[in-house]
Amino acid sequence: MNCPFCGKELQKGGIIAGGPVAWFPEREFNRDLLSKLGFYGHGKTFGKFVPIVNQIKIPNAYYCDTCGKVMGAFD
């Protein structure tokens, strides 16, 4: 997969998070307090919880060395 910004090859990898990771529509995302209150209910969460280390693993994250951006297709 190539970077949509600069066109160079992306490095395939994954994201590891210490808690739930969720996507919100921009309007909701910008409301800090509401986003926190509704974190589990309103966002689109993704990744696989690994109980033994208490982490969320999210595969299919790509990194562009040139732009310093991480992007991916998460479900």
Ligand SMILES: [Zn+2]
């Ligand atoms: Zn790039």
